[in-house]
Amino acid sequence: MAQTLNIVGGGMAGAEAAWQAAEAGIDVVLHEMRPKVATFAHRTGDLAEMVCSNSFRSDDDEQNAVGLLHWEMRAAKGLIMEMATRHRLPAGGALAVDRDPFAASVTERLRNHPKIRVESTEITSLPTDGHWIVATGPLTSGALAEAIRAETGQDALAFFDAIAPIVHFDSIDLSKAWMQSRYDKGETEEERTAYLNCPMDKATYDAFIDALLAADKAEFHDGETAQYFDGCLPIEVMAERGRETLRHGPMKPVGLTNPHQPEVKPHAVVQLRRDNKLGTLYNIVGFQTKMKYGAQADVLRMIPGLENARFARLGGIHRNTFLKSPVLLDGQMRLRSRPNIRFAGQITGVEGYVESAAMGLLAARLAVAEITGQTLPPVPETTAMGALVTHITGGADAKTFQPMNVNFGLFPPVTGLKAGRRGRKDRYKAYTDRAKADWTAWLSAAGSTVPA
Incomplete structure (x- = not known):
């Protein structure tokens, strides 16, 4: 049977x-x-x-x-x-x-x-x-x-999982951002330009970290303590661990050259990766967040090239059980x-x-x-x-x-x-x-x- x-x-x-x-x-x-x-x-x-x-x-x-x-x-x-x-x-x-x-x-x-x-x-x-x-x-x-x-x-057991925002490509300012994979990695030109990069100087980075730390965050239910998976930490949690943490994590500037200012090494770089085949949507790499929606949009628009960003989806946070x-x-x-x-x-x-x-x-x-x-x-x-x-x-x-x-x-x-x-x-x-x-x-x- x-x-x-x-x-x-x-x-x-x-x-x-x-x-x-x-x-x-x-x-x-x-x-x-x-x-x-x-x-x-x-x-x-x-x-x-x-x-x-x-x-x-x-x-x-x-x-x-x-x-x-x-x-x-x-x-x-x-x-x-x-x-x-x-x-x-x-x-x-x-x-x-x-x-x-x-x-x-x-x-x-x-x-x-x-x-x-x-x-x-x-x-x-x-x-x-x-x-x-x-x-x-x-x-x-x-x-x-x-x-x-x-x-x-x-x-x-429970931990909290965060979701990264997705941006409409046509709302990104390409006079400030550029396309390049880190260290030009890839066998084809398309692969070597698979990421969109938004550079920050030190003053912009410091202002961004200040805004990130001060932004309104999602609150948890009474008695709940957030335990985050280290591979999916919200950017605010990383920033709370030290002002340089993001610059040595998802915002590291290594392996990239800004063609708009090739002689100036960025202090930090925010990367976006194509999210659909049409190339109309890009997600912000490593930018999982628990910021509330209003504050989130304001903070993310501080990133050079994203000043007028339109978001197909903002980031969020949810409870995860295992x-x-x-x-x-x-x-x-x-x-x-x-x-x-x-x-x-x-x-x-x-x-x-x-x-x-x-x-x-x-x-x-x-x-x-x-x-x-x-x-x-x-x-x-x-x-x-x-x-x-x-x-x-x-x-x-x-x-x-x-x-x-x-x-x-x-x-x-x-x-x-x-x-x-x-x-x-x-x-x-x-x-x-x-x-x-x-x-x-x-x-x-x-x-x-x-x-x-």
């Missing part, structure tokens, strides 16, 4: 999980509450909607851990990476995505799959039987979040108290679009093996996939567990590097070479074909 896999949540993790299971011949019901039930951050009812940045970060699979994760997902025939590559935008060495066509393509592919049924339903309780993957992400509905808390007996996965999930990503339920995506404590989709891919493959009576070998922790799942299912210290991007610090050290080849570049290449070989072997042992 055929068994169905139910997946709750149609974000990056849920969409990838549905694809992987269906491609393996399993009937899938994908439960997505949108558009019937809206969230703070989503605008549409599309699956895999990108609600924050439009970047999948570095696509370098030899020197960057997230680029390696891209490679592993492509090797596993992942839908999210296929569609991201199809709808990529120029962004130097990063994989930036035209967000609306990307989500529309993922939605079309899943809705048209003969093994997938998409239902616009809100799941409000934890099922007691059947095979389930909960991939509801950071904006899990209140009813389901409460059911999870009631079942686990532990409070879900499980204490190291104590709640087993090595198969199953809830220990209800092993018929797996968790995947950001709710497990991974951070980022790619990491979320990767955990959806892995959860689906583990569920398929269980449904079909197969035994999969453990995912090698020397791979990006394995490093992430090991971290969230027991590798991290539960007492200090926080959302984590994939990084080489999660991998077992590489031993045996020859003398003279122990620099960071050689070390990272050794990590990625080892990971690719081990991931290829795992896919082969799991009955998968790695594309040439």
Whole structure:
């Protein structure tokens, strides 16, 4: 008798999980509450909607851990990476995505799959039987979040996630701003000019920091204490840590030359990255913010080139919940108290679009093996996939567990590097070479074909 896999949540993790299971011949019901039930951050009812940045970060699979994760997902025939590559935008060495066509393509592919049924339903309780993957992400509905808390007996941890503003390109003053990727990185002229740069001298930077610190900020509910993920800090929080913090972070001026004043080195630079294929929208890179809307627009218009900026979307902040996965999930990503339920995506404590989709891919493959009576070998922790799942299912210290991007610090050290080849570049290449070989072997042992 055929068994169905139910997946709750149609974000990056849920969409990838549905694809992987269906491609393996399993009937899938994908439960997505949108558009019937809206969230703070989503605008549409599309699956895999990108609600924050439009970047999948570095696509370098030899020197960057997230680029390696891209490679592993492509090797596993992942839908999210296929569609991201199809709808990529120029962004130097990063994989930036035209967000609306990307989500529309993922939605079309899943809705048209003969093994997938998409239902616009809100799941409000934890099922007691059947095979389930909960991939509801950071904006899990209140009813389901409460059911999870009631079942686990532990409070879900929480932090606050911020969203960056998006600007209409035709409102940017190009007599002050210019197009250039940092260090002219990229193989084509389009890639080498993928970012729009707005320079600041010291006086402008100091005035901007003063305004940023004084601006009205979003307030939290009584008793709530904000815990921010370090990779998505609001710019005000960074400024509060020191006046030079932003100038050494998202506003660093290195690797850029202002063609309007080539002899003058900017004190700081604000970068914007194309947000859609038409090039009509640009997001302000690293400028997640909790400023209230009125104050936000005023402060951002202090940036040279953005004095008359029109905003397609202002920044915002929302609460983000995740499980204490190291104590709640087993090595198969199953809830220990209800092993018929797996968790995947950001709710497990991974951070980022790619990491979320990767955990959806892995959860689906583990569920398929269980449904079909197969035994999969453990995912090698020397791979990006394995490093992430090991971290969230027991590798991290539960007492200090926080959302984590994939990084080489999660991998077992590489031993045996020859003398003279122990620099960071050689070390990272050794990590990625080892990971690719081990991931290829795992896919082969799991009955998968790695594309040439």
